[in-house]
Amino acid sequence: MTYQAPQEDLYAVPGGEASPLLIARNVTKYYGAMPGCLDVGFDIWPGEILGIVGESGSGKSTLLGCLSGRFVPTSGEILFDRADGGGLTDIVNLPEPARRRLMRTAWGLVHQNPRDGLRMGISAGGNIGERLMAAGERSYGRVRGAAEDWMDRVEINRSRIDDRPSVFSGGMQQRLQIARVMVSEPRLVFMDEPTGGLDVSVQARLLDLLRVLVRDTGVAAVVVTHDLAVARHLTDRLMVMKGGRVVEAGLTDQVLDDPQHPYTQILTSAVLMA
Amino acid sequence: MADDTSGEIVRVEQLSKTFVLHNQGSAELTAFAEISFSVHAGEAVVLHGPSGSGKSSLLRILYGNYLPSAGRVLIKHRGAFVDIGACDPRVTLDVRRNTINFVSQFLRVIPRVATRDIVMDPLLRRGAAVPEARARAEAMLERLNLPARLWDLPPATFSGGEQQRVNIARSFVHISPVMLLDEPTAALDEANRAVVVELVSEARRNGAAIIGIFHDDEVRKTVATRLFDMAGRNPLAA
Ligand SMILES: Nc1ncnc2c1ncn2[C@@H]1O[C@H](COP(=O)(O)OP(=O)(O)OP(=O)(O)O)[C@@H](O)[C@H]1O
Numbered sequence: 231m232t233y234q235a236p237q238e239d240l241y242a243v244p245g246g247e248a249s250p251l252l253i254a255r256n257v258t259k260y261y262g263a264m265p266g267c268l269d270v271g272f273d274i275w276p277g278e279i280l281g282i283v284g285e286s287g288s289g290k291s292t293l294l295g296c297l298s299g300r301f302v303p304t305s306g307e308i309l310f311d312r313a314d315g316g317g318l319t320d321i322v323n324l325p326e327p328a329r330r331r332l333m334r335t336a337w338g339l340v341h342q343n344p345r346d347g348l349r350m351g352i353s354a355g356g357n358i359g360e361r362l363m364a365a366g367e368r369s370y371g372r373v374r375g376a377a378e379d380w381m382d383r384v385e386i387n388r389s390r391i392d393d394r395p396s397v398f399s400g401g402m403q404q405r406l407q408i409a410r411v412m413v414s415e416p417r418l419v420f421m422d423e424p425t426g427g428l429d430v431s432v433q434a435r436l437l438d439l440l441r442v443l444v445r446d447t448g449v450a451a452v453v454v455t456h457d458l459a460v461a462r463h464l465t466d467r468l469m470v471m472k473g474g475r476v477v478e479a480g481l482t483d484q485v486l487d488d489p490q491h492p493y494t495q496i497l498t499s500a501v502l503m504a
Numbered sequence: 505m506a507d508d509t510s511g512e513i514v515r516v517e518q519l520s521k522t523f524v525l526h527n528q529g530s531a532e533l534t535a536f537a538e539i540s541f542s543v544h545a546g547e548a549v550v551l552h553g554p555s556g557s558g559k560s561s562l563l564r565i566l567y568g569n570y571l572p573s574a575g576r577v578l579i580k581h582r583g584a585f586v587d588i589g590a591c592d593p594r595v596t597l598d599v600r601r602n603t604i605n606f607v608s609q610f611l612r613v614i615p616r617v618a619t620r621d622i623v624m625d626p627l628l629r630r631g632a633a634v635p636e637a638r639a640r641a642e643a644m645l646e647r648l649n650l651p652a653r654l655w656d657l658p659p660a661t662f663s664g665g666e667q668q669r670v671n672i673a674r675s676f677v678h679i680s681p682v683m684l685l686d687e688p689t690a691a692l693d694e695a696n697r698a699v700v701v702e703l704v705s706e707a708r709r710n711g712a713a714i715i716g717i718f719h720d721d722e723v724r725k726t727v728a729t730r731l732f733d734m735a736g737r738n739p740l741a742a
């Protein structure tokens with residue numbers, strides 16, 4: 231019992247980066263007097279996938295909105311590594327134009343409903359190319375080439391490049407949305423129920439695709455889901471929310487297989503019975 | 505030898521596991537209490553005890569899948585001991601990638617990946633060239649008597665025994681310093697069980713530390729260099 235594992239060993243994860251990509255501290259958001267999320271804190275490291283689960287109304291989307299710069303938290307800090315050598319930047323107090331630039335270049339947002347993330351009136355190729363052009367790409371040939379490449383990667387036939395997404399199936403629309411987000415090589419992607427509203431078999435395919443993309447690109451992600459199977463297959467670590475607070479957090483398979491909090495035990499046993 | 509701790513790779517200290525079932529009146533279920541032992545490279549410790557004595561729970565704690573209730577587990581990882589129940593999840597994942605492997609009787613099916621690719625994957629992740637990884641994967645599948653016509657197919661539709669053999673091929677194509685085995689021979693026929701016994705013994709002779717559960721007496725005798733008796737490790741059960 232006298233042996234003490236050297237403290238520094240716990241931080242020396244080779245191949246890992248020296249600092250987190252994003253740090254959230256005491257993030258709290260009220261809607262008037264109504265709490266949305268309360269006192270949430272965690273780190274995300276490059277390449278890491280964080281899952282957020284919890285019952286309806288527990289504050290998952292509120293938290294994601296705060297992290298991704300769409301909502302301003304009532305209090306708390308959100309620090310992001312902009313990779314500009316300037317260390318961690320407080321994004322809550324970032325001037326609006328700088329925050330918009332960040333959202334366009336370093337972050338990606340995948341909506342549950344692909345209609346919220348796609349431009350339904352322009353072609354599939356245009357949807358993918360748009361973010362590249364917004365990021366400064368001027369060559370039509372390169373934009374078209376990247377669009378074709380991403381159609382391949384999300385398994386949509388290239389021949390559909392000039393079709394509008396409105397004629398695509400739900401699963402195809404969701405894959406197109408992912409291509410649109412990933413083409414600009416974000417370092418952090420936020421996903422709110424990315425497989426919600428899809429058939430089970432379509433979900434499985436999308437999940438496979440997300441896993442491959444995450445592995446190949448090394449992107450970090452925060453994924454909100456009510457589906458514990460999605461959490462298990464996609465995420466490295468998991469936070470369980472209830473009433474706006476995080477009640478349990480840890481390695482995903484540990485939280486799901488050996489849940490400690492009463493609420494997590496209900497959540498995981500409900501799935502076993504289903 | 506008794507003083508030589510240089511090859512020590514797993515140290516279990518005063519480890520207890522009690523499940524608290526909050527939604528069943530906070531019932532407490534003690535699987536085991538105050539277990540201590542250590543395992544060195546080149547040893548095969550087989551956990552022995554009746555059903556429900558906590559063998560699987562112990563292995564899961566060693567893997568970071570369950571949390572200790574008291575005590576701790578240290579794993580030698582990248583030259584220093586890591587407290588597996590208390591470290592950051594990122595560290596646990598790094599330990600799993602490099603130091604410790606868990607082989608259960610169930611394959612976590614990766615839906616659309618071909619069998620050969622599933623078995624090559626641990627080698628490719630460690631930087632092996634594709635031709636070499638392929639050759640070693642195929643040799644392993646052959647050794648486990650998995651027909652070549654199945655190699656290009658995802659294992660989702662395979663029989664239980666075939667899936668288990670894919671799982672074992674994947675687990676033994678690269679040997680981790682610590683191998684945790686939870687009844688890896690459970691659904692296998694005689695011939696394949698013998699192959700698994702061979703693989704385990706080979707891994708041990710090559711310096712892996714094995715901690716395993718084997719129900720079959722014969723297998724247990726062949727594989728073990730030492731038994732660890734779980735019976736009587738639960739003071740409440742007696
Ligand atoms: N714009 C808003 N104005 C007022 N209250 C809101 C607003 N958005 C969310 N809330 C409230 O904040 C709480 C958290 O909502 P949130 O949308 O974050 O939950 P959620 O965990 O994402 O739920 P779901 O799983 O149903 O999507 C809820 O009580 C909700 O009613």
Ligand SMILES: Nc1ncnc2c1ncn2[C@@H]1O[C@H](COP(=O)(O)OP(=O)(O)OP(=O)(O)O)[C@@H](O)[C@H]1O
Nearest residue numbers: 487488523533535554555556557558559560561562
């Ligand atoms: N996640 C869990 N939550 C609650 N109780 C659990 C959990 N996992 C195991 N247990 C309980 O802990 C006890 C020990 O189970 P464990 O699976 O470790 O035994 P075992 O020795 O491996 O048994 P077997 O030989 O049947 O596989 C059992 O009573 C079991 O029900």
Ligand SMILES: [Mg+2]
Nearest residue numbers: 290291292422
């Ligand atoms: Mg929501």
Ligand SMILES: [Mg+2]
Nearest residue numbers: 559560561717
């Ligand atoms: Mg067991």
